Each structure stands twice: as structure tokens, then as C-alpha cells.
Amino acid sequence: MNDPKGYLALVLHAHLPFIRHPEHETFLEENWLFEAIQDTYIPLIEVFDRLIDDGVDFRMTVSLSPTLLNMLRDELLVSRYLKHLDKLTTLARMEVERTKSDERVNKLSVMYLERYTRAKHVFSEKYNNDLVSAFKRFQDLGKVEVITCCATHGYLPLMDLYKPAIKAQVKVAVDTYAEMFGKPPKGIWLPECAYQPGHDEILAEFGISYFFVETHGIMFGTPRPRYGVHSPYLCDSGVAAFGRDMESSKAVWSSKEGYPGDHSYREYYRDLGFDLDYDYIKPFINGDGTRINTGIKYHRITGDSDFKDIYDRQAAMDTADSHAGNFVFNREKQIEHLSGLMDRKPIIVSPYDAELFGHWWFEGPEWLEAFLRKMDHDQDTVKTTTPGEYLELYDKYPVMKPSMSSWGYKGYSEVWLDGCNDWIYRHLHKIAELMITAAREHENATGMEKRVLNQMARELLLAQSSDWAFIIKTGTFTEYAVNRTREHIGRFLALHSQLKDGNIDTGMLEDAEKKYNVFKGIDYSIYA
Amino acid sequence: MGNSDAVKDTNRNEDAEATSQSPEANVCPARVFDIPQSYGDNRITLMVRDPWTVYSYWEISKDVEGGVRGQIERDGLTVSKSVLRVSEVSGEGDDSEEKKAFEITLKDWADSWYLHVGDPGKKWVAEVGIVCETGEFFCLAKSNPVSTPTNSMSDVCDGDWMGSDLLYYKMLSYGLGESSFEVREQVDSHLRKWLFSGGMTSGMFGRESLDGGKE
The missing domain is CATH 2.60.40.10 (Immunoglobulins)
Known part of the structure; x- marks a missing residue:
């Protein structure tokens, strides 16, 4: 490619809370991981593999949260995913048989069977049951910049009073990343894109070079941003803040105005788990007989009415290709517009939840592949980059103090601090305070005391997952989110009390260590 | 997942057909922990x-x-x-x-x-x-x-990185049509609309769960 006029940084944020229930043979919420692997992570890995095989020059940024990394490397969850995949494969085989008299549907059954067979190959044979190694490969090849996220996706502005708790969220993330990728992360995705002025100093302490903020984090920053969101800005700490671009984000994210709502794309809400005869589908739905999504869906969005036509894969692929072309065209125009007004090369930063691609927007991975191919082959105006690469372009970047912001509804903390979920904070704050005090009082703990303190640190981190407050707010799976919050707070308090009284319940500690085996190398002294 | 109504009250999934033991079946079932109403603080x-x-x-x-x-x-x-x-x-x-x-x-x-x-x-x-x-x-x-954070663009400019107001607003007005003397208001309004469009956080928990699909 000739010298481009500007750059585009696509950022995919992949995250799931730590959900692992060895005490049950199967557990509904573990399916979130299996579905994300099946629908999103494997398809994205296949896209990157194909692009690399074909010599396409591309750059992407992917954040993999520490809880997700731990789950992707967990033996029990890996074995359960493989069982899940076997079950899906069985269902797809039955479907190929059942639908053979209907050519249109049968083609789709075959498509699903092929997908599941390919997934098994990618997961087990190509990457040896370790998807983290796939992302490491892409990073080592210089195509994907993998960055981190806070340890358990804690919402940092709402723990601002307890700086050691914020430090722990960052340090555990950096340590987890270094363990998995063999080097420290350049950048971090702040959970929910939530920034509080001053938190960049903590990022600097742990060697992080950049983070992202929502558009108004930059636009309402001080001083006024000379380049809008089209340049990074250095905070006083020296850490760079990249602002989200509204236009490109909306085109992909919005299900109404954006590409994913196109009528030819696959309809998410029509699934065999709900459509088929109960006795036939029963072995493939929830163990208690409740109908759930299986992942096999035969309809397209069609329109706003309840009528849904049969999905036409080729038509959907044509649309994805056309949407990819449109996205390239619009970014070219955007960069041409910006480069005429800036005395340096503009950057467009477009972050999305990774799970949008493939899980919610079935054709998302193919759209991404087509887009990256067109960017490389069809034009010279815009080049894909990563924030890390862009920061090497110039000697100087403008300085500013970004404004508090998040990418949640209304742009601040309302989603996570609302009448339905605000009760959690007095407890989260209290256990953070107790953790800090305990770490300071037990400076060089050893043996059982050390194990208790380390488990207390895990319980605190797990209780702080922003997912629980988010789920409570959305009103779905509320019981699970409330139970998890209560469980971690309650166990923390019990362990703290045992530590204080010198009366440690070994059985309870061992149970907790087995069940929540995340962050095995954690060191409680980070809270001191 | 996704059709959450159907599953929201069923955390535990007792698979009637499953007979093999979980690899870590010796872990105790989740116990219920009491959390206090208050902590005796002031x-x-x-x-x-x-x-x-x-x-x-x-x-x-x-x-x-x-x-x-x-x-x-x-x-x-x-x-x-x-x-x-x-x-x-x-x-x-x-x-x-x-x-x-x-x-x-x-x-x-x-x-x-x-x-x-x-x-x-x-x-x-x-x-x-x-x-x-x-x-x-x-x-x-x-x-x-x-x-509390501010909710508007700063009037403070960095002397080393100054551009004319016109250039600045033109840059921000991409996608808003032709720039005009009212463009700052347009930019503010565009930004507010974006923030209130909702559902930007989603992951695996539902893309439109916060705004009911309205934008």
C-alpha cells in the first residue's frame, strides 16, 4: 500500500465473567462460554487464519479479559465445551436427515454440520484445545495486537475510593497477560470503557501505554481536543487515551441503523430449541426440559413482522460483502475529510464487543474478513493499524485530561449504579476496605494464612465483576447474578472472620480454591 | 442464551441422562452465605x-x-x-x-x-x-x-495545539452535513443522541437489553 492518508484501528473486546461450576454435571450459564467459543472466537480465528494464509496485510486489536483467558485454559471447561460441540454435531447430523426433503433448509443443516466439524478441527487439532495460543500466534505474526482488560472486569469509577482495589484489578490483569503471552500488554480495555480521571496513573504504574475512552471522554476533556477523537492524547501520566469514533461504531453496532439489522441476515431469535417438536429437541435443550437456544437457526430477519423467511446463506454473504465495501468507502471518505483538516494523519478508532461478531450478528466474521481484504486490495487511502503502532508514528502527541465517561447507556455509570443494583456497593466497598486492612496487617503471611488471604483476594475480585450489576440491571439471569454477588461477598466475610479469629475452616477454603480456581498465582500483598 | 425468559429461573441444570461424574464432583454444592445488612460503621x-x-x-x-x-x-x-x-x-x-x-x-x-x-x-x-x-x-x-464530570466541550485550548474554531468544528462535523455557525450545537446534539442510543454494552448478555431495541 502507498503512504495512506490516515488509519483505522478496529478493536474487539472479548470478555465473559468467570463461570465454572464443577459441583454440577452441567450448568446453564457455562453455555455462555461455549456459545461464545462456537459463534465468535472460532469464527474470528478462522478469519485471521485465512487472511494470514492469503497474505492479506491487516492489523486488529483484540482485548481478551483475564477471566476469559482463564476459562479458555481451564481443563474442565474445555472438556465441557467439547461435549457441547459433540451434542451440536449430533443434532446437526439429525437435522441433515430430517430436512432432506426441503432443499433450502437442508442446505442450512449441512452448513451447520460443516461448521461444527470445522470447529472441532480448529479447536482440537489446529490449536490443541487452547484458543489462547491462536491469538498468541496472530500477535507473534504482527497482525493482531492482543491487549488486556481488568482482572474480573471491575467497573473502576465505582471503586475509586479504594485505589489498592483498582491496582489489584490492573496488576492481576497484567500478570495474567504476561503469563499467557510471554510479555506485558501494551494496552488495556477499561471495563465498560469506563474512565475516571487519575486512573491512568495506575495504568502507568504497571507499564500500560494506552487505553480507550468513549467519544465524550475525549470531546469533554480539558483542554479542548485539537483533533477530536482522531488522535490519541497523552494524560499527565504519559499514558495515551484513544477516543471512540461515533460514525464507524454506529454503522456496525446499531441493529437498527447499522449493518446487522439487514433483512437478509440470519434472525437470532428463531432457533430450533424453540421451533421443533419437544420430544425431538429435548436431548439438546436444558437438562430440566426448559427450551433454550441450540444455535441452529434457519430463518432470516426478513422484516419487522413475526413472519420470518428461510435464511439464504449466499444472499447473506453477498450482503456482508456489500456492507464491507460500504464500510471501506465511508472510511475512505471520512479519512479524506479529516486529513484535509489535520496537520497529521488521522486515526479512526472503532471498538466493538467481540461477541457481536458471530453470536449476535451471524455474518459479522465474514463481514470483517471481506472488509479487511478490501482494505488491503481495493484502496490506498486508509490503512488498518493498532494503537500501539500509531503511537510510534510521531514524537509528540497533544496532552489532555479526559473526562469521566463510559460506553454504557447515557455515557456514565447509570447502568451499574441504579435502584436495582446499588445495594451491592456498600458491600463491595466494605470488603475492599477489609482486604486492604488485612493485607497491611499480615504483611508476610505464610501457610494457611496466606492461602486464606489469597482466596479473599479472589473472592473480592470475583464479586467486583461489572457483569453482575449489568445483568441485574437488564433483568435477565438476575437470580444468578445476585447469587454470585452474595456468594463472593459472603465467602469473603467468612474467610476474613476466620482469619481474624485464627480459626480457619480448611474444608471451606479448599472448596473455594477448587471451585474458583482463577488467578492461581495471585498475591494478596498487592492490596497492602 | 438470548431467549433469556425461558431460562432465567433455572440456574441448575440437572441432566437426567448424565451418569458420569464431573471431574471435580467432590466440590460441595454452592452454599448460601449470609451478608449483613450493616457493618456497625459510622x-x-x-x-x-x-x-x-x-x-x-x-x-x-x-x-x-x-x-x-x-x-x-x-x-x-x-x-x-x-x-x-x-x-x-x-x-x-x-x-x-x-x-x-x-x-x-x-x-x-x-x-x-x-x-x-x-x-x-x-x-x-x-x-x-x-x-x-x-x-x-x-x-x-x-x-x-x-x-461530577463536565458535560460539554471545554473552552480551554492548548496553545501548542491550537487550530481555528472553524477548522475544529469542521473536523467534528463529519457526517452532519455542511458545517455552519451552529455546528457546535449540532455536534453536542449528535453526541447526546449517541450516548442515549443505549445498548452499547452487551457482550453475551443481549444487545438491546437496555433500550428495548429503540434508538
């Missing part, structure tokens, strides 16, 4: 929700309240009501000043409140206290100060 905490709203929660120890009420009695005063007093803080450090902004009368059971402070970009502090019939205020607990 404190009030403020948290920023957005430029216009601050959340407060508090816990007042009986000892502290008893001591203050005793003092009021010894001073020959009569308790009128419990209040949450909100003050705006100006200045920094030793030069900081607090100016009472408003007071909320508390019912006995209240232990949290959303304070609609209104003005973005200000610093606030709150106290739970007792007001006497003659107006004296006795503080039971005073909060940490918090600063």
Missing part, C-alpha cells in the same frame, strides 16, 4: 453516577447517634429532623470552602439517596445529621468529596 459514602447525579449511602452507629442526641439534650435543644445536607465545595486543600446547596429530610429507614445535584463539573460533599427546631445542625457523618 460513615456516609458518595459516588458519582453522572454529571447531574450523585449516589450516597450511609450507616450511622447507634453509639454516635446516641452521643449526638445526648449533646443536643444537654445543650437544651430539641431535635427537629434527620437530614442529608449537600454542600458544594470550592477551592482546594486548606483554601477549600463548603457552601450548603440543599437538604433532604430523611425518614428513619432511609440509608441511601440519589442526589440530583444538577450542575455538572462541580465538587460535592454530604453530611447526615440532625437539625434542631432552632436550626442548629449536628453532623453524624461526613462523606468523601466527589467531583
